[in-house]
Amino acid sequence: MATKLPGASITSSSYPPSTNKSSSSCKTKSITTRISIQSRRISKTSCCIEIDAASAISRSQNKRPLTSTNLTGSSKDGAGIRVAYQGISGAYSESAAEKAYPNCDTVPCEQFDIAFQAVENWIADRAVLPVENSLGGSIHRNYDLLLRHRLHIVGEVQLSVRHCLLANHGVKLEDLARVLSHPQALAQCEHKLTSLRVVREAVDDTAGAAQFVALHKLKDTAAVASISAARIYDLDVLAQDIQDDSDNITRFLMLARDPIIPGTDRPFKFFSLDEGPGMLYKALAVFSMRDINLTKIESRPQRKRPLLRPVGNSDGLKHFDYLFYCDFEASMADHNAQNALKHLKEFATFLRVLGSYPVDINLI
Numbered sequence: 001m002a003t004k005l006p007g008a009s010i011t012s013s014s015y016p017p018s019t020n021k022s023s024s025s026c027k028t029k030s031i032t033t034r035i036s037i038q039s040r041r042i043s044k045t046s047c048c049i050e051i052d053a054a055s056a057i058s059r060s061q062n063k064r065p066l067t068s069t070n071l072t073g074s075s076k077d078g079a080g081i082r083v084a085y086q087g088i089s090g091a092y093s094e095s096a097a098e099k100a101y102p103n104c105d106t107v108p109c110e111q112f113d114i115a116f117q118a119v120e121n122w123i124a125d126r127a128v129l130p131v132e133n134s135l136g137g138s139i140h141r142n143y144d145l146l147l148r149h150r151l152h153i154v155g156e157v158q159l160s161v162r163h164c165l166l167a168n169h170g171v172k173l174e175d176l177a178r179v180l181s182h183p184q185a186l187a188q189c190e191h192k193l194t195s196l197r198v199v200r201e202a203v204d205d206t207a208g209a210a211q212f213v214a215l216h217k218l219k220d221t222a223a224v225a226s227i228s229a230a231r232i233y234d235l236d237v238l239a240q241d242i243q244d245d246s247d248n249i250t251r252f253l254m255l256a257r258d259p260i261i262p263g264t265d266r267p268f269k270f271f272s273l274d275e276g277p278g279m280l281y282k283a284l285a286v287f288s289m290r291d292i293n294l295t296k297i298e299s300r301p302q303r304k305r306p307l308l309r310p311v312g313n314s315d316g317l318k319h320f321d322y323l324f325y326c327d328f329e330a331s332m333a334d335h336n337a338q339n340a341l342k343h344l345k346e347f348a349t350f351l352r353v354l355g356s357y358p359v360d361i362n363l364i
């Protein structure tokens, strides 16, 4: 269980934000939201109303008018897009958000669940979710979150994660008795931390660990976090690139309220899931017979049916029910992929497409 650290971010108690405080800004927010919902619907058939709504706001409040970019939330450089992530400034998830949407406004959140809710309630436009790492594999809890919520995957980002050991000024390696960080970061630095013979303590995010060490002026504790966290919280870098593997890559998903309309011009990934006996074999066949490249299958035991039960007429053999998360390279606009899913639907007891999105081919 991760330790709770203080941080200035969206929390379950501060969210949704109170309407009593700063009522003027809250009012503006809700008006903007209402207009964008209406115009969004109307914009499918007519653009006149969008322009009217935008110029009315600009005249009456002397603010920048809405543009079609504001309405679709799909600005290429991310300007005007609010991206919710777990953690505080300096967290890797924030870097992933900035890679996907370079000029976005990042919204720190206490938990992933809060980031999801921020998007569902129009406080943010996107949520960032790390789902797998080249060293540690899948982040299972986050896969489960995808299913619990109704957001759509609209993009992915692959980020090269380079961990540093951060401590207050004057603290040396030999002074350290404890190291704080996100569980993934601690696991990725196994060798270095073992050699230091320190106690490891899991917290909610790497930047939160750095802030905690700095705020409490700890002299025997360091944080595993990013180089930008060192700058933000004014900590010394005791060691750099301390991850076990120099190619330490984390894959993050970008989530939105609405799916994007996929094209066929560049590779897209589908994300779907299904369940049932023999499903894995059948699902593989559905894709392979259509030459669709299946890039990932993740199986998760069914939360609601975790009990062991007999299989067929064998008394001894028992098994769990599993959900399969499949990731394959094809666009939703591709007939071949549509047929594969149609085929899968014929025998799957449950199937949900979680999103179709462009593959991230630029690794930084």
Ligand SMILES: O=C(O)C(=O)Cc1ccccc1
Residues within 6 Å of the ligand: 086, 087, 090, 091, 092, 093, 094, 130, 161, 182, 184, 185, 204, 205, 206, 207, 250
């Ligand atoms: O805690 C963070 O900074 C995160 O964004 C989560 C994380 C932790 C370690 C590697 C990648 C992402």
